Amino acid sequence: MFVITCPHCCEAREEEEFHYEGEAFIARPVDPEAESDEAWGDYLFTKKNPKGWHWEMWNHATGCRKILVLKRNTANHIIAGSWTLSDARKEYDNERATA
Amino acid sequence: MSRINKPRIKHKHSRVNLSKPLNFTFDGKPYIGYQGDTLASALLANGIKVMARSFKYGRPRGIVGSWAEEPNCLVQIDMGAKTTPDLKATQVELYEGLVAGRTSGWPSLAFDLKSIGGHFSRFMPAGFYYKTFKWPAKFWPLYEHVIRKAAGYGASPIEADVETYDHKHHHTDVLVVGGGAAGLLAAQLSGQCGASVILLDDQSEMGGYLLSTPNTTIGGKNALEWRDSVITELQSLPNVQILTRTTAFGLHDMNMIQAVELLQDHLPHHQRNAIQRRERLHRIRANKVVLATGAFERPLVFGNNDVPGVMTVSALATYFNRYGVACGKHTLILTSNDSAYQAVADLAAGGVKVTLADVRDNINAEWDAHFKQLGIDVFTGFGISEVLGSNSVTGARLSKLHPTNPMENFEKDLLRRRVVNVRDISCDVIASSGGLSPTVHLFCHDGGRPTWSDESLAFVVSANGRANAGIYCVGAVTGEFQLQKGLEKTVQTTQEMLASLGKSATNTMALNTNEIAPNPTKAIFHIATSKKAFVDFQNDVAVTDIQLAVRENFKSIEHIKRYTALGFGTDQGKLSNVNGFAIAAEALGKTIPEVGTTTYRPAYTPVSFGALAGAHVAETFEPRRYTAMQASHEQFGAEYETVGNWMRPWYFPQNGEDMQAAVNRECLAARNGVAIMDASTLGKIDIQGKDVREFLNRVYSNSWSQLASGKCRYGLMLNEAGMVMDDGVTACITDTHFLMTTTTGGAANVLNWLEKWHQTEWTELEVYMTSVTDHWATASLVGPKSREVLAKLCSDIDLNKDAFKFMEWRDGTVAGVPARVFRISFSGELAYEINVDASYGNYVWQALMAAGKAFDITPYGTETMHVLRAEKGFIIVGQETDGSVTPLDLDMAWAVSLKKPFSFIGKRSLARSDTVRTDRKQLVGLLTEDPTIVLKEGAQIINSSNISPPVAMFGHVTSSYYSAFLGRSIALALVTDGFKRRENVESIFAYAEGKAIKAKIVSSVFVDAEGARHHG
């Protein structure tokens, strides 16, 4: 059972206050009509689902109701950090750039 | 010569108060124990040896341990609604009037039918049931019935629990688990430097093994005095909370510890407080966890080691020193290590005749001299090859061990030549010690693993190996079994832990002890024998079972566990696991660390479902929500339907009506006069901001660009896969302010959904969303007379049909209360939805009832609502839809605007190859051939009256009612290629309850297709 620090409230709270919202940074295609059925299906359904570090969204559902991003290791439940969506995006892009 | 003539002795350090006798019964017979006894110590003091029968072979069993490790003596405590099964007699505190029952042995403890089968135990090795009970196949249920009857210990209560439970949440700097010497010291050091500390222990008082070894001294004080001094100081510190009878049973991510506190079970019934909880589950978030969980002594495994009277040395010492019970007059102690010696000395000094067998060849000189002085016979290099006696120990056969391979017996070779190598000893109790097994469970619950220590001969955990997770370990759990060294290391580890909190502590207590430096423990786990030698008593797992498993290629320790049931019992293998691992290692030709351990999982010891649930039971299991008009509904005799968390009036039976009669009456009132429904439960989301219109265009399938202030529109919401997920009417308040309504059950999901899209994809849109469901109370005034009723209460809105049109809303006052009135209709009738501040909800409802009295205004519930809307062909999301239905399938293309510039949620999915099929299941109406027959909702659509399977199905009936207005039944159905079949008015059959009923496919609108009524 996690303790999650909400970057909006700047407080560490119990997992029960939050709602898991799935993999982060799955962007909706800008022009859905231009996508093939296959590409659209992949956007709808496929997931990275990694064993290891996972960038994921949580909603501080019974708190500020804002979405935040966790970088969490799915193999051992270690949480590397939590960010607002925009800050997380920068972290995520940096990580991918240096990888 | 023994100076003991009865088991109960006067022991100056005993924790039992001999001046307070307590009456109790076990297995129907009365006994007397004393305050401070456990049920186990009291039974032993009464000379009871056989307290249970074994699971598989029905062998007589007695007490082996003194606490949570006890495998045998499971008892049923109390009767009726408070009966509790499977408690360990060793953990049950005695109280006046306690009633304990056996949980095994049929027809009696003295004779168990299973023991007859036990004579054939050679045919019942591990896993025998996989190989047999297969023939004839149809007999398996019979075999299984017999197996099930033979299985199980205690009986579940059959009455609802009358006691209650709760949860308490803590946040603390330091949690110390275990109140033995190391835990007390760690808590003291932590408390002294001002950290918030919780110290918990599962026993009735702190002290751990100190209570069992009063002749040990620390800093010159005897163990109990030392303990008392530390507790006194801890009690004086306001930042230290001490919890006794509290078991930490699970350690979870980020140091969330679940601990259960037993609050009342130790009290006699007349002292229990009916409003006090029985148990409390503490959820403790600890910045730092100090595990001072100690160790259990593991027995040595030898032939017939399950005869009642065979126990562990630590249990024997505990009964003697702590409870003042001498388990026998002549005790044989077998050990592989020095930890047993203090007990040997204590017992001998206390008047028990003791014989000591040590599997090692040499004995520490200091102890040897001491034992000689006490007149103890000592056999070195000997083991027990078999216990003598059946219902209780009468003696043991000692035999010389093989000098190089101690698991093998020397006996056979030597027997022929030198009888001196075998000795039959007569005794009435045997206690063995094979070393200590640290209680590593909590350390391992969240992914930690123990490591094997050759030095400690045990799986141990590191003192600070998980410091980065805030977990520290002190005392015996680390494999440090000497008290003085353990305490010195505790100081060091605790200081390190406190330093990580920015605190420093200095130990001021002398920690020197009177221990004699021990010789190394010998790595021996079992002694060869031709008799059954049990590893796991509770599951009747013998050494030969483990060897058989290995022979059959079960080579992973998890396989061995699962095949033999080793460690599967309610003791979770606290005594047996390490012996099992060692015996498996021997059979596999591997080392113990190569074999490894099975997985440690919560619960450390069993915990009641009640404690887990806490207060979340009965009325507080999940909340019920009622609307502001509840008092009126109650008064009017509502029956309720659960919708989400809401209790909605279902129908209002009057004068003993059944449901159909009530619904008929309510429907006709709505169609012919006036009726009123509480619509407050619909979700309401207030959306404001300059981009609301664009936002609605994106989340609804229809268009919102043209909706003017003062107007409303029905909206259909799709998920991204194009399937209908919600619907409702949204009103334009101003150009930048809309009020959305959602389904009752979908309200929370829809808000989450909207917020997620806004926050993740469309941050550029300026919209603000607030749930206002609870802020408004809504009464739907329905029927041709509704305008007249409303007119009586509302003078500031022009209700003229051309001034206030269908799908418009107005601000005004109703019964003097500010209101928003929506002219919308889910019934197809002229209707007004009157929304007021929820605080006025009931007042306005009653005002409407009074105003409508002249028109015989009729309250109606959800059932009538369903009939009215079905007559109009209006869908209910979740009833007409199931996550696989598109708006086009519902014949609602009018609610899908493909021209909107932004590709609304779900639009692209409507163009996939499966969703563009024209022969999908489509919503149509059904009329039965016989108008009196109401189809069953959930009936399957088939093409002929043939119902012998397999029968191809083409959809199902989603809604079906008797329409009093039409004087016949109607139904809605999703039917494959339904629109085309509707054009041809094809007939189908609806199958339910074993019957196929003929019906024709028609339009889903049964009443007023042109909409004259609601525009009226």
Added chain:
Amino acid sequence: MKKDYSIWTLLSQGLKNHVGWQPTWRSSALKDSYDVVIIGAGGHGLATAYYLAREHGVKNIAVLEKGFLGGGNTARNTTIVRSNYLWDEAAMLYEHSLKLWESLTEDINYNVMFSQRGVFNLGHTLQDMRDIERRVNANNLNGIDALALNAQEVKDRIPMINISKNTRFPIMGASYQPRAGVARHDAVAWGFARAASQYGVDIIENCEVQGMDIANGQMQGLQTSKGYIKTARVGCVTAGHSSVIAKMAGIKMPIESHPLQAFVSESLKPILDTVVMSNAVHGYVSQSDKGELVIGAGIDHYTSYTQRGSPHIIEHTAAAIIELFPMFSRVRMNRQWGGIVDTTPDACPIISKTKVKGLYFNCGWGTGGFKATPGSGNVFAHTIAHDAPHPLNAAFSLDRFHTGHLIDEHGAAGVAH
């Protein structure tokens, strides 16, 4: 196959101190190449190998297991077997499996203790009852045994259950499948391992697949912790790690892996002789032959590969069971655990060819894979042997996520296993 497990061999071995029992399955050395390699020696993987050898005559088969065989979800589930699914595709697949269960003990000469004690799926709302009616009618027309019961009929069959109208989730009725039941989960893996081994299948434990050798869109071989294996056909049956294995082939799956927790009580005298499941309260319960109440929960919402979940899920499940059976409040939880379930968007499995020729996946069983073990192996073996799906699994292909032809069983599955 030798049918050498019987009361007679047991008696004769008993007289010989059981020294003559042969290994349940052979320990094999890894060969350089195989005709078919199955990744994952759980129930489904071993069943696949067994049916490949027995029904399709494939000779040279290996089953690779990174840990010990049967140690994944096979060892962690609550052993419920039923086939009362809503949609034709799912119902026929699970019914195929249920029929195989009914003769499995004889078939593989290993007592899997399949106990047809019936399963109740409770309904607590009017919509639950509509869904039950719909599903039961569909089952009947598909030839699957199913009954829709009202609350009193439920009480008549389960006297312990609380059907008071005053509870938060009053029981309005149930669907009941008499032929459903439970089985001994470990025995299924061991029995299939033994049977497959007797047909010559090599079972390689402690052998982890580390990479896939794919050239020109065709499977060539596997890199493993025990060396390279040449093989043109690989069937992946790695519940809990399907995405991880698929990634080796460059395939992204419509799968998320979640913890699913369960727990058992201490052993009790017989009290409940059937299986009771409720989606509304999120819990289900049966009693094992050993006497433990076996209780399952809903999944944890986050993804995880740790085989453990959050304790509040267990706490809620205990509350749910007390809601149904208030007398179980004083019964104690002995042990809890977790598995990793690979969930799909429509709560139905993927039994499919892939874009790599010779690579097949059988995954995404979510919370309900155990019941499908023999049927899953049976149709997957067919798919591998013919490089084309069996009619019963044609609908469970990966391309349904592109066409949109999902088989949405959420209503039927939910937490219900």
